[in-house]
Amino acid sequence: MSQPASSGRAPDGAQTHDLRILAILSMLMAFASISTDLYLPALPTMARSLHASTGTMEYTISAYLVGFSLGQLVWGPLGDRYGRRTPVSIGLVLFVLGSAGCALAQSPASMIAWRAVQAAGACASVVLARAMVRDLYSGNKAAQMMSTLMTVMAIAPLLGPSVGGIILHFASWRAIFWTLVAVGLVTLAAQRTMPETLPSGRRNHEPLSRAFANYGRLLRNRRLLGYAGASGFFYGAVYAYIAGTPFAFITYHHVPPQLYGVLFGAGILGIMVTNQVNARLVLLYGSDRLMRWGTLAAALSGLVLAVDARTDWGGLIGLFIPLFTFMSVAGFIVANSIAGALGCAPERAGAVSALIGSVQYGTGILGSALVGVLADGTPWPMAYVMTLMGLACAASALLLVPVARASRPEPVRRAG
Incomplete structure (x- = not known):
């Protein structure tokens, strides 16, 4: 049942309810990061x-991204x-099976195949968690909740590689995938305690063939x-940044690998801060x-980045500052x-998500591939791709999203 948001401080019961929902949705959305990081x-x-x-092992990342991208459409x-709970549960079971398959893999081909299965299951949690936010909240309140979730999600890429390194120090690489099996089972148990957010009366009962065809209408x-x-x-x-910064920082600017982790983590912290500011x-x-402001900042920092990368103005610091700025505005976009x-x-909401x-x-996938195709041993290909993407990002927000409704108040709806 929906109810309007009240002004003032929320009752303790409502705060506890929101925190429980936030915790479960955060676990579901974190699968996008922890499965790889x-x-x-x-x-x-x-x-x-x-x-x-x-190169063959890098295909395990590509297979995951392809499976994650296409699986969401299903x-x-x-x-x-069918509602959110049942598909999410099935997806988590697939994730557990895929993770176990990775842990038991005896060849690169089987590892790549099981990574695709893992991705097909993990993306159910992410895509439907976003839809669950829309089931529970609307308007600016939905954006506020999504921003808070993005902050929590940022912890996964910040800590993931370090946790994986610790596991690897005490056990074999297979233990990492058994850890993911355990994470999947715990999340499955937690998710079953959350009520269905899409009641049958609000579900789309048209044939699935027509539902898939509606992507064209959307x-x-x-x-x-x-x-x-x-x-x-x-x-x-972002993926151009992920693909390009190891070479730009470590190879070109001779940054020690340990310091690279600090520079990469700074960008994640920037995202966490702007998500909280946005909320x-x-x-x-x-x-x-706020989205328009963020896209403009991305475009401008991309242009500065392109100049710095082309001229090497400012050296490492000249490269890091616009990169940090570009990544940080994710919180507004x-x-x-x-x-x-x-x-x-x-x-x-499920299809849109x-x-x-x-x-x-x-x-x-396109951004990371372009960086690889254009690679010339300098930061320029990364900067070039990020600049083009930043300009296209701003153009999309400024030209396709009408300004008239930007500040129109929208009702806030929450599941009671």
């Missing part, structure tokens, strides 16, 4: 154990038709395209306005664009 330090060890080249309509929504473009192009820049400002200024997109078609997620990871 935890095992990154073990890649060289895995390559030796499975008698594979470094789980979204399923969640709109893509004809100009406003939705704006949100998808802002979020998607920004993800393209505080969104009810005052509106999610669309991602949560607000997702919330805005979900608001375009709340009756198909799937479409946004697929665009994000699809563009991410």
Whole structure:
């Protein structure tokens, strides 16, 4: 049952309810990061154990991203038709099976295949957790909740590689995947304590074939395209950053690997800070306005980055500052664009969430691939790709999302 948000301080019971929902949704959305970040330090060890080249082991990341991107397109309509809990549970079971398969893999081919299964299960949790936010909240409140979730999610890439390294120090690389099996089982148990957020009366009962066909109809929504473009192009820049910074910092600027972790972690901390700032400002200024500010900041920092990378002006610091700025504005772009997109078609929140997620990871694959194709031993390819993505991100927000509704108050709805 829905109820309007009240002014003033929420009752203790409501705060406890929100915290429990936040904890469970955070666990579900964290699967996007922990499935890869935890095992990154073990890649060289895995390559030796499975008698594979470094390039072959990198396919385990590519297989995961492809599975994660395409799998969302399936789980979204399923969640709109059958509710959120059952598809999420099935996805978590798939994740557990995929993780166990990775732990038992005896060849690179089987590892790549099980990583795809793992991704197909993990993406159900992420895509439907976003839809659950839209089930429970609307308008700027949904953007505020999404921003808080993004802050919690940022802890996973911040700590994941370090935790994976600790596990690898005391056990074999297979223990990392058994740890993911345990995480999946714990999340499955926790998720079963959360009530269904999409009652049968609000579900989309049309045939799944028609539901899948509706992706074309959603893509004809100009406003939705704006949100998808802002979020998607920004993800393209993020994955260009992930692919390019190890070479830009360590190879080109001779940064020690230990310091690289600090520089990378600084960007994650920047994202966490701006997500919290966004959560505080969104009810005052509106999610669309903050999203536009964020995309403009990304475009401008991308241009500065391109100049610094091309001229080597400022050396390492000259490169780090615009990179840090670019990554930090994620707090104003991602949560607000997702919330805005979900608001375009709340009756198909699962499908919209799937479409946004697929665009994000699809563009991410493109961004990282372009950096590899254009690689010339300098930071320029990374900067070039990030600049183009930043400009496209700003253009999507400014040209496709109408300004008129940016500050219009929207009702806040919460499941009671």
